[in-house]
Amino acid sequence: MNETQVVGLSIATYESEKINWVDVIVDCDKDEVNDENILGKVFDTTGEAYAFYNDYAFVLGFGIRIHTTYKNKETNEPYRKIIVCDKEGFKREDGNISSGNEKKCRREVRVGWLKPSQIKKAINTMKTSNEVDVTSKQCVDVLSEQRKHNRGREFYGLIKHLQDKALMDNDQYYVVDLCSDGHPKNIFWADGRSRDDFTKFGDVVFDVTYMINKFKMLFAPFTVVNHHGQSILFGGALLENEKEETFVWLFEHFLKCMFSKYPNSIITYQDKAMGNAIKKVFPNVQHRFCAWHIKKHELEHLRPYVSRYSDFQESYKEWVMSDTIEEFETRWEVIRDKYKLENNCWITDMYNQRIHWAKAFLKDIFLAGMTISGRSESINSFFDDFVNLSTMLNDFLIQYDKAVSSRRAAKEDEDFKTMNSRPILSSIHPIEAKAGECYTRKVFEIFKKEWIEATSNLTYEALSKSTEEIQY
Helix, strand or coil: EEEEEEEEECCCCCCCCCEEEEEEEECCCCCCCCHHHHHHHCCCCHHHHHHHHHHHHHHHCCCCEEEEEEEEECCCCEEEEEEEECCCCCCCCCCCCCCCCCCCCCCCCCCCCCCCCHHHHHHHHHHCCCCCCCCCHHHHHHHHHHHHHHHHHHHHHHHHHHHHCCCCCCEEEEEEEEECCCEEEEEEEEEEEEHHHHHHHCCEEECCEECCCCCCCCCEEEECCCCCCEEEEEEEEEEEECCCHHHHHHHHHHHHHHHCCCCEEECCCCHHHHHHHHHHHHCCCCCEHHHHHHHHHHHHHHHHHHHHHHHHHHHHHHHHHHHHHHHHHHHHHHHHHHHCCCCCCCHHHHHHHHHHCCHHHCCCCCCCCCCCCCCCHHHHHHCCCCCCCCCCCHHHHHHHHHHHHHHHHHHHHHHHHHHHHCCCCCCCCCCCCCHHHHHCCHHHHHHHHHHHHCCCCCCCCCCCCCCCCCCC
C-alpha cells in the first residue's frame, strides 16, 4: 500500500467552535436505510435535527436521547451533539467496582458500544424475508469506514492547531503520515523549546502504553530527566498501531526533528517490533528496558518457582544483582540447572536479552536514574489530569500544551530555588562546598547523601596548600 506523509501541511480546516455538528446515529427500518432523502440530511440548527429525528423515531417505534454534548472549554457553548436510540449502550456502573486484583493494562474504558454481531442481529430482525441477511463483516466494514472518517475530521483540527502554533514558533516541527486514501494515521510533533532541550539532555524514555480516545490511538511521549530530577517532554506522537514500520517511521522523524542528533540512550518496555525499529534507526544507541515494567512481569512469571522452591527468590535476586558479567554468567548456570529452567520460559528469555537490563552490563552507563523510577508510568499518570477517553483529537494537543506548560513551570520553580538559596552543607570540606555551587539543589542532595556515606569513616590530612589547590 502506498503511503503519503505530510510535513507542515497547509490545508483548509474548520473552526469547531463556530460549527454546530449533530451526529445522528440511526437505527431505522428496512425501507428507510436506503432512503437518500434521509441519509446525509443537513440541518440548520440542533433543534431542527432533534425534532426531525424524534418524529422519525416515533414513526418507527423507538425513543431517542442526547448521548453526548461537546462544549467549548472557554465559552461553554456546545459545538457537537450525538443523538442516539434511548436503548443504545449500557448503564455505567457507579463507584469503584475493582477488587484490587484486576490486571491493569492500557488506560481504556469501554462503555456501552454494541458489537458488530449485535448490530447484525438487530438489523436482520427488522428486515423482510426477501432481503439478504447482513453479515458481521459488513457491519465491521461500515463501522471501520465511519471511524476512519471521524478520525480524519478530528485530525484536521489537530493539524490546524499545529499550523497556528507554527506562526508563533518558527522552530516547531510536525509530520503527518497518511494512508493511500488520504486519511491520516500517525502524527509526530515537537515545539522549538523541546528541540532545544534535547541538545542538552540526550537520554530518552519512550513509551506507547497510553491510549487516549475512542479511536484507540496510542499516545507516545518522548521524555527525559532534567538536572532537577524532573521528567520533561521532548515531543509526542499519536500512533495507529505498534507495528515495526510505524516505529521506524516515528524514530526516523524524531531523528530528523532533533537535528540528526542521536540520543545517548533510549529506555522502553519490552516489545519486539519496537526493538527491531531501534536497531534499524538507532543502531549504536544503548537500548535499556524499563525496570518498572520488568518488575511487573516478575510478579507473574516468578510465582510458580517461588511456590515450588523455598530458596528460589533469594537465588534469583543474587543473580539479577550480580556486580560483574562473570558473576552474572556463573550464577545463571547455577539457577538454570538447579531449578530446571526451560528454554522457552520467561526467565530464559530475559537472560537472552540481558544486555538490555542486567546491572552487570549497564553499570558503566549513565542513565540519570531513569531506569528504576517508572518514568513512563509517572508521565502517563500525569497526563490523566489533562486527557481522557472522551477527549477529541482536536482538543488533545491543547491539553498536551497545558501539560507541557505545567512541567515547564515546575522546572522554572526549581531554577528559582537553586539560584536564590544556599545549599546546607554537612561539612566544611571545600569539595562539598564546590559541589553546592555547581549542582542544582536536587542533585546536590543526592551528592550530599553519597558524600556523607563516603566520608563517615574517612580521615584526611592537608599536605600542602596554595592559592590554586590543596593536596590531601
